[in-house]
Amino acid sequence: MMSLPKKVTIKEVGPRDGLQNEKQMIKTEDKIEWINMLSETGLSYIEITSFVNPKWIPQLADAIQVAKSIKRKSDITYAALVPNERGLEGALAANMDEVAVFMSASETHNLKNINKSISDTYPVLKPVIQEGIAAGKSVRGYVSTVFGCPYEGNVSIDSVLAVSDKLFSYGIEELSFGDTIGVANPKQVEVVLTEVLKRFPKERIAMHFHNTRGTALANVLVALNLGITNFDSALGGLGGCPYAPGASGNLATDDLHYMLEGMGIETGLKRKELIHSARFLEEKLGKALPSHTMQTERSKISN
Structure with a gap:
């Protein structure tokens, strides 16, 4: 018998991780309206943007305006991703509730994504984390390519644990483990999480699955059974990583909500409002979102 939690926290990352890879530029006022709609869905956490150099991610160049509006x-909790101290300055100026730092467990992806080696990334992130905490903000960490790298293939658990140890030692509140290119399978998730949970409390771990090969929900089920109750997702399955070729969208918030609620696990989310918000985004992007929930909703309309 599975031992499942009674309640799960779904952390919506669509406005940041979802939009960052979209070629269709979304107007600032539409982003603001969409985030306001997400705030009506019952979510308790929304990552709204990233304070990165606009030349790297033009889609999020309006970070401060969005955050303030x-x-x-x-x-x-309204959160934002920050790459360095300059990004932190922007996040603090915009009065974000939480900031998140990020790095990879594989050297090559870290170089492509951050333009630094893993060892050179630590001195950049340490002051960001500590200054964020000193400013009264909670700080979250992301570690990418936990289950596989688009450049190196398999990533050792030792590399994952080494990065995790460092970030927790700097004072992060929570660490999100990313299946950046969607290669993880349930057995692999079980193996990795079993080792992770020997070192860190399950309450401080989150999972960030991508659905490239259709295994995201199966991987969630394994994580649930191991006591994980924090999951990142993006409405409609939006997104992908600009530095991970072939990575498709995130685990869809609407699909995750459907599965969890059907299993009797409380999420606090409202299905009608989620779908309404997803339809708004489809209109602004000019395309259909790939989640199974939205595919079903479209078939209802066409029938």
Whole structure:
């Protein structure tokens, strides 16, 4: 018998991780309206943007304007990704509730994504984390390519644990383990998480699955059975990594919600509002979102 949690926290990353790889530029006012709609879905956490150099991710060049213009709710954590101290300055100026730092478990992906080796990344992130905490913000970490790298293939668990140890030692509150290119399978998730949970409390671990090969929900099920209750996802299955060739969208928030609620696991999310928000985004992107939920909704309309 599986031992499943009674409640799960779904962390919406669509406005950042979802939009960052979209070629269709979304107007600032539409991003603001979409995030405001997401705030009505029952989510308790929304990652709204990234304070990176606009030349790297033009889609998120309006980070400060978006962050300052959304209608915030007191029971929602509004977060942003920051690459360095300059990014942190922007996030603090925009009064983000939480900042997130990121790096990879594989050298080549880290070089492509951050333009630094793993060892050279630590001195950049350490002050960001500590200054963020000193400013009264919670700080989250992302480690990418945990289950496989587009350039190196398999990534050793030792590399994953070494990066994790460093980030936790700097003071992060939570670490999100990313299946950046969607190669993980349930057995692999079990093996990696078993080792991770020997070192770190399950309450401080989140999983960030991509659905490139259709295994994201199966991987979630394994993580649930091991006691994980924090999951990143993007509405409609939006997104992918600009530095991970072949990576398709994130695990879809709407599909994850459907599965969890059907299993009697509380999420706090409202299905009607999720679908309404996803339809708004489809209109602004000018394309259909790939989630199974949205495919089903479209078939209802066509029939």
